[in-house]
């Protein structure tokens with residue numbers, strides 16, 4: 001795996017940055033229920049966003065993290081991050097900048113990308129809502145991009161069988177939905193983040209989708225629409241997305257297990 005530190009050159013702090021991570025953290029977290037914006041909610045007493053920033057900064061490859069805050073919350077997020085040290089000596093040299101986000105994840109990523117210096121060749125996009133991704137997964141994504149893949153996603157095989165349905169809408173909403181197909185499970189993968197990209201490819205994908213005005217649920221999906229190949233590397237169970245209340249229970253359990261195992 002490529003794990004050379006990237007420090008020394010011409011980022012905002014005067015260092016060359018070859019690999020940057022954009023963390024979209026501007027979502028409300030509606031599915032998690034009422035409360036503060038999801039990225040700011042605590043896990044073991046530390047905001048989810050801080051865990052996510054540490055996960056990126058923990059990679060020797062990542063020397064810049066761009067946090068995309070709620071549109072009116074950039075100053076609050078900056079103050080919050082200043083109150084938490086990045087763990088580890090390598091993390092201490094990672095630069096963190098904060099920019100305001102947008103109405104959709106796609107718009108937030110585009111705004112974060114605009115803050116990435118042109119010296120950067122590899123960009124990771126990582127959900128704040130996946131705070132516990134292990135550093136080995138981050139490194140594997142970076143290594144695959146540096147080895148020449150323009151777009152890389154970590155992913156896992158599915159545990160459940162998946163059905164395609166004909167969704168009921170309008171007056172029929174809530175009625176049982178007819179099944180119209182069963183995709184072959186062995187061919188499917190559940191996709192996580194960080195997704196890693198050659199910078200020019202990701203910029204081109206966001207420009208194309210912004211022009212077309214179409215939505216996409218992940219960045220790799222936009223790259224696919226450019227006709228550029230996206231490849232998959234193994235994801236990790238602990239890179240799950242905190243989406244619903246039960247996910248918070250799982251996240252706390254993972255952190256408790258880490259503390260028990262290695263004094264994290």
Ligand SMILES: Nc1ccn([C@@H]2O[C@H](COP(=O)(O)OP(=O)(O)OP(=O)(O)O)[C@@H](O)[C@H]2O)c(=O)n1
Nearest residue numbers: 024025026027028029030031103104108128129
């Ligand atoms: N306008 C938005 C919407 C989402 N995100 C980010 O995109 C990631 C993945 O989104 P998701 O898990 O769906 O978060 P929310 O949009 O906050 O969740 P919900 O749909 O339940 O409101 C999160 O880190 C979220 O903060 C963002 O930066 N800007």
Ligand SMILES: C[C@](O)(CO)[C@H](O)COP(=O)(O)O
Nearest residue numbers: 105127191192193217218241
């Ligand atoms: C990017 C992502 O995490 C990949 O699985 C996912 O698509 C985000 O989706 P959401 O609708 O924003 O939760």
